[in-house]
Amino acid sequence: MIVPHEPKTRIVDSEKITINLGHVDLGQIDLMVQEGFYANRTDFIRTAIRNQLSRHDDAMRKTVERRAIELGVRRYSRADLETARAAGKRLAIQVLGLAVIADDVSPELAIETIASLEVLGALQAPATVKAALRDRIR
Template identity: 90%
Template sequence: MPQEPKHRIADSEKITINLGPVDLGQIDLLVQEGFYANRTDFIRTAIRNQLTRHEDAMRKTVERRAIELGVRRYSRADLETAKAAGTRLAIQVLGLAVIAEDVPPELAAETIASLEILGALQASPPVKAALRDRIR
């Protein structure tokens, strides 16, 4: 029985931010003084502190909006089951949504009505293109 190829799920996403020279200098000073290993360590810590500060509000919003939290995988079988049942999926994920590599773009287009991804979407380029107008 052939095995499905294993695709690595990225453990982080790269973002770009713009900072003023004074803010950047203050970060560099804290790094030089040994409070943080590097700029990235400072920025990650600052982000985590803000997320912790707003944790209760985020939890309530996730519950109210019925958003799936974490990693949610959609296999070809999941989408074929939805198609057979005549249902269309409204996908809402906070974290990572993964659409399996063997899902053809036509099947994704037939079975996925909308995608609201707060985080990242991992899917083949043809599937992303087929769903482009449904991604919020």
């Protein structure tokens, strides 16, 4: 007997951003790359960002605790939302990282069970669910 399984949502491990840099800053980055300090511009920028984030690690940790934000990847399956609906609960979702709403979640189920949605990072959800929740996304 074949047991059906829940479809897997492909989780992307990074998000592309665009930044504008002055010519001198960009030239200095290129020089650091040419001299072998970094593999490429992206490596330099990632390292700089991580260094800045680590400088503020204590403040970040306290803020995450104070605001009760879930940290990392948080996946909401159809079963999770159906359980919340059965219990009469509406979710106030707060995620720092990646929030994933499964592909089999209907817009109707999302509306019934998600009161608010704040994602600091990235949200992966079906376009129809994002559209249905647009007034609840902060």
